[in-house]
Amino acid sequence: MKLNLGCGHNKRKGWLNVDHSDACSPELVVDLEQAPWPWPDDSVDEVLMSHVLEHLGQSVPVYLAIWQELFRVCRDGAKLLIMVPHPRHDDYLCDPTHVRPILPEGLALFSQKANRKAIAGGFSNTPLGIQLGIDFDVVGATLVPAPFYAKALKSGQMSRQQLEVAGERWNNVYKEVRMLLRVVKPAGRV
DSSP, X not given: OEEEETOTTOOOTTSEEEXXXXXXXXXXXXXXXXXXXXXXXXXXXXXXXXXXXXXXXXXXXXXXXHHHHHHHHEEEEEEEEEEEEOTTSHHHHTOTTOOSOOOHHHHGGGOHHHHHHHHHTTOOOOOHHHHHTOOEEEEEEEEEEOHHHHHHHHHTSSOHHHHHHHHHHOSSSEEEEEEEEEEOSSTTOO
């Protein structure tokens, strides 16, 4: 099963399109902030959350419960593709329904491998994967440049290194963050 969670009007063929609002006519109406979700354990192969996660779980317990439900319903090796607005872009900053920035470093807190590495290194990262008994490996992340910067990069007016420096200094350089995660079951498997 493939879940397009928070599909809005962007439905995908071959996926179960899910949203909290029936106004966009999803195949299934589900409030993702309410557990348990209506899918059985280990029943999901792939999850897409496109511009959804930053709207969910204003309270920390609800946000963590969402991650626990994602882990419960996904099978070992399931893929999660998460796309969010970059937190230093106006698309993120101007929407009052955004409740938290989502970045790869924050999602790595749900990786038990990353948790063990941080503990061994004496870092103070919160080992959420270990604490919650869940495990998501951050396979990759891509920063998508805003159109002006994408054009400058493509035309050669700006190098990749210059783009990275601009992204560290200024807002509105990156428009979106795309992250790919894999479910690791049983949690903590090396």
